[in-house]
Amino acid sequence: MNTIHDMGGMDGFGPIEPEENEPVFHHRWEGRVYALTRAVGPWGRGREWPSFRYTLESIPPVEYLSMSYYERWFRMMTTRLLVSGLISETELETGYPDPGTPRPELLPASNTGGPGAGLLDMDVPARFAPNDQVRARNLHPRGHTRQPRYVRGRQGTVVEDYGVYALQDTDEEGRRPLDRRPQHVYSVRFEARELWGERAAAGDAIYVDLWEDYMEPA
């Protein structure tokens, strides 16, 4: 979706502000949000469980920018838990289980879930090869995509074939399409000036990892 998370190339955010001796978590609650997000993962199996990235990206842009990183994670996690019915609004508000509601049970993995996010040991023909000239397709899906806006319509060179991965794009409600089409992912080199014109230094380059569906021959 075309919203604020897709930040590459924007101006106006000001300087980068590194912090000396930064702690891993700045507040105790940040660590709890991180840990809870990971720990509740298995409960999403077999339930309606919106995609992690889609749910973060669905936070309205004004809110997204005003929230800290782990505030966004908290919103994302609670959204998932509410959508899946694992907790209720009242429970979230009060901190106590609704009386009389049965404890949820872990469900087996759905057999329609398809392959995971990692490298797949599958024999899928590769449409492209290193040194091929390619163009990032001009796609603007309403769901989650890993094709950043700044490469769309731009020409680049395939540098490496990283192997076969399932497409992580979602439909516009954050559910992954049932057909996650395992396909090759490539490292594609874009000359900085192809993306940013004269503002970029000649000779610099941006390397972007693209699923085959995002590409077409140039």
Place this chain on the structure above:
Amino acid sequence: MDESEGRPVDRRGFIRDAAVGAAAFATPGKLMAEQPESSHAHETGHGHGHDHDHDHQDVPPDIALRVRALESVLVEKGMVGSAALDQIVDTYENRIGPRNGAEVVARAWVDPAYRERLLADGTAAIGELGYLGGQGEHMKVVANTPEVHNLVVCTLCSCYPWPTLGLPPVWYKSAPFRARAVIEPRAVLSEFGLDVPEDVEVRVWDSTAEIRYLVLPERPAGTEDMTEEELAGIVSRDSMIGVARVEAPSGGDR
């Protein structure tokens, strides 16, 4: 929707209970031990109605409190265990961090065959040292040279190689870095105090898929006599993201 209808306890009640077990702020296990009792006290004790001259509007919508409420309810529903949460936090606060990546870099500096394997197949070579795992299953290592300087970013989110570098610093996840690294990497590097000469090519790696990137910085001159372990000690997190060089230690002990 009337949120107060049929609800056993409001947020203020939860806070009161939380305050009762004040020590629980430091030791979540204790909170969990006490929670059912407090909860019971609520059902039979104070119930509704009182204290509503200060209803929950005067309770700050504090994120720390909301997180505590969520953890508490998930624990009581049997969905998570506080000890398991403690362990996850401890892992990333104390066990997994940039020291792992520094070991990889130091090994590559002292062992040319390892360096070759690392650049050819980062996943396998990092796996030799045992540093693969969540958000670092598939690794690509890119080497800085006199001709090329590499910089890693995730413009869409915050992708970062957790097993080798730990969780990312706030600046890496921030809008300014995500926005600017791809359009003006040289200005970004300058802000970190790193001026890349014009004749050195800057390569920015945007981690858009499942591959995670680690920069292999150049070994600084003057470190020829250092051991692998000493070398690992001078490799900074920032040098493995690509926003710093590794400097030889200054001073008299060498």
